[in-house]
Amino acid sequence: MTIAEKILAAHAGREEVRAGELIMAVIDLVMANELSAILAIQEFEKIKPKRVFDPEKIALVPDHFTPNKDMKTAEITKAVRRFAQEYGITHYFEVGRGGIEHVLLPEEGLVAPGDLIIGGDSHTCTYGALGAFATGVGSTDVAAAFAIGQVWLRVPQSIKLVYYGQPGKWVSGKDIILYTIGDLGVDGAIYQVLEFTGEGVTHLSIADRFTMANMAIEAGAKTGIFEADEKTVEYVKGTIEDHESRMRNFKSDPDAEYVRTLEYDLSEIEPQVAVPSLPENVKPVREVGEVDIDQVVIGFCTNGRIEDLRIAAEVFKGKRVHPKVRALIFPGTQKVALQAIHEGLAETFIESGCAFSTPSCGPCIGGHLGVLGERERCVSTSNRNFVGRMGPLSSEIYLASPAVAAASAVAGKIAHPEEVV
Amino acid sequence: MMLRGRTWKYGRNIDTDVIIPGRYANIAEASELAKHCLEDLDPDFVKNMRPGDIIVAETNFGCGSSREIAPLSIKAAGVSCVIAKSFARIFYRNAINIGLPIFECPEAVDGIETGDTLEIDPTAGKIFNVTKNLSFETEPLPEFIQEIVAEGGLMRFVAALSQKSKPLRE
Numbered sequence: 001m002t003i004a005e006k007i008l009a010a011h012a013g014r015e016e017v018r019a020g021e022l023i024m025a026v027i028d029l030v031m032a033n034e035l036s037a038i039l040a041i042q043e044f045e046k047i048k049p050k051r052v053f054d055p056e057k058i059a060l061v062p063d064h065f066t067p068n069k070d071m072k073t074a075e076i077t078k079a080v081r082r083f084a085q086e087y088g089i090t091h092y093f094e095v096g097r098g099g100i101e102h103v104l105l106p107e108e109g110l111v112a113p114g115d116l117i118i119g120g121d122s123h124t125c126t127y128g129a130l131g132a133f134a135t136g137v138g139s140t141d142v143a144a145a146f147a148i149g150q151v152w153l154r155v156p157q158s159i160k161l162v163y164y165g166q167p168g169k170w171v172s173g174k175d176i177i178l179y180t181i182g183d184l185g186v187d188g189a190i191y192q193v194l195e196f197t198g199e200g201v202t203h204l205s206i207a208d209r210f211t212m213a214n215m216a217i218e219a220g221a222k223t224g225i226f227e228a229d230e231k232t233v234e235y236v237k238g239t240i241e242d243h244e245s246r247m248r249n250f251k252s253d254p255d256a257e258y259v260r261t262l263e264y265d266l267s268e269i270e271p272q273v274a275v276p277s278l279p280e281n282v283k284p285v286r287e288v289g290e291v292d293i294d295q296v297v298i299g300f301c302t303n304g305r306i307e308d309l310r311i312a313a314e315v316f317k318g319k320r321v322h323p324k325v326r327a328l329i330f331p332g333t334q335k336v337a338l339q340a341i342h343e344g345l346a347e348t349f350i351e352s353g354c355a356f357s358t359p360s361c362g363p364c365i366g367g368h369l370g371v372l373g374e375r376e377r378c379v380s381t382s383n384r385n386f387v388g389r390m391g392p393l394s395s396e397i398y399l400a401s402p403a404v405a406a407a408s409a410v411a412g413k414i415a416h417p418e419e420v421v
Numbered sequence: 422m423m424l425r426g427r428t429w430k431y432g433r434n435i436d437t438d439v440i441i442p443g444r445y446a447n448i449a450e451a452s453e454l455a456k457h458c459l460e461d462l463d464p465d466f467v468k469n470m471r472p473g474d475i476i477v478a479e480t481n482f483g484c485g486s487s488r489e490i491a492p493l494s495i496k497a498a499g500v501s502c503v504i505a506k507s508f509a510r511i512f513y514r515n516a517i518n519i520g521l522p523i524f525e526c527p528e529a530v531d532g533i534e535t536g537d538t539l540e541i542d543p544t545a546g547k548i549f550n551v552t553k554n555l556s557f558e559t560e561p562l563p564e565f566i567q568e569i570v571a572e573g574g575l576m577r578f579v580a581a582l583s584q585k586s587k588p589l590r591e
Binding site: 278 | 433434436438439442443444446447448449461480481484485486487488489490492493507509510511514515518519563565566569574575576577578579580582
């Protein structure tokens with residue numbers, strides 16, 4: 001069996017499951033943000049349950065349109081807050097004490113290797129970085145999980161991605177996953193799992209792995225997953241008190257079946273950019289040509305970790321944001337923001353002329369805090385560059401790593417970090 | 422129940438942002454969502470469509486966000502079903518969970534043009550293009566998913582189970 005099949009079997013109370021089977025599985029955690037939670041709460045309350053299945057296994061994270069962007073959102077977050085209080089939800093993360101869901105939950109120790117997690121957000125697959133099976137679902141699935149703590153799933157086939165070699169100086173997890181999606185296409189892994197393997201992944205930090213697992217959905221995948229290794233154990237030791245009893249390190253069998261196997265040499269991957277308007281439109285940054293930009297946004301669930309901000313600050317250090325560009329930094333959580341202040345990164349950003357924001361998904365979904373105008377162009381470290389995602393239909397998004405985004409902010413056009421550092 | 426309607430055909434990778442843009446993500450009322458269905462893909466869709474009409478698309482329909490307001494806006498607009506060569510997986514399960522019929526049938530998609538009238542028998546999995554006099558068969562939904570659909574969506578299925586107060590399946 002693959003690691004995905006093993007985790008699903010363990011949560012379905014079975015010795016073995018096979019790709020294609022439909023199962024009911026017991027979850028370790030169900031997550032929702034305010035926008036997915038509000039519909040889930042409405043559905044949940046329709047069946048008038050007296051309690052939720054387990055108030056300690058639900059996480060509610062207002063992060064998409066928060067701090068409240070308007071009155072409508074204020075009513076939504078109010079309803080989510082009321083629900084959390086009424087049902088005694090332990091893991092409710094208020095604005096100011098939380099952050100962006102997929103950066104926050106691992107940091108809070110709510111994700112362990114071997115867990116089965118569902119979330120009312122398509123980027124729930126991020127947690128696969130730690131060896132959990134985590135997948136995005138809609139609000140009705142979340143509501144059902146609130147009630148019974150279970151989810152129906154079709155056991156997916158897996159694609160084995162084998163990485164080898166060392167990535168170059170400015171090459172990060174973002175470049176590797178963009179390159180991989182460019183190869184697979186946005187529906188290349190539909191209904192399937194991306195299993196990230198090979199000697200190459202041992203060189204990657206946990207932050208890089210979060211970025212890669214985060215974007216598995218952009219190839220259509222049900223999730224992306226890494227087997228837990230020494231770096232994973234080290235990370236989990238820092239986040240989960242009873243980590244020894246919580247961790248279940250599943251590994252794929254040597255004879256596990258894969259729908260296909262693809263190999264990539266990390267030493268040959270250049271910094272990448274996904275040009276409008278699909279994440280599969282990937283090119284090396286040096287081949288993008290002369291592209292003037294209006295805005296740069298760095299952070300979010302894809303690249304809002306302290307490691308990401310360190311790289312961005314390294315590029316910004318001693319330089320100014322180009323006069324025609326607005327640059328905005330969105331740390332993933334309050335802890336990341338505080339760490340960025342301690343390390344002097346926040347100072348670097350502000351001295352360079354960047355806005356240093358509170359954590360929010362805001363502009364990534366065209367919500368608030370940095371929406372684009374007609375025909376404006378943005379380099380973003382987020383995960384989607386769909387038509388109209390960050391503003392009007394004529395606006396454009398180029399996806400890139402924090403290093404490329406920061407370099408572009410300084411240059412005023414899409415740039416390789418070597419051009420400015 | 423037979424479904425009958427005119428078709429509106431679109432391309433590949435129709436993402437949830439063009440089905441219902443993020444700027445409407447804080448709307449929870451179905452009637453409001455209906456007004457913005459496919460707004461960034463085909464701004465005149467809501468004006469031109471009639472209740473019962475059918476959306477037809479190439480591969481990977483509904484890719485992107487997990488937002489359930491995407492299938493909700495389609496259902497609320499009065500669309501009777503969606504036929505595509507393939508669906509993004511979260512859209513697929515959301516549609517089932519809220520009771521919006523969807524059919525994966527590449528052959529049918531190739532045999533349909535915008536404006537064709539279709540008749541669909543969901544239980545038998547038969548799609549008939551009335552305009553072109555062509556018949557197609559789709560894979561029936563898996564038995565377990567049919568149980569959810571038969572209960573009228575996932576929450577009724579869950580409610581029925583919690584009354585029995587036993588685990589869903591061993």
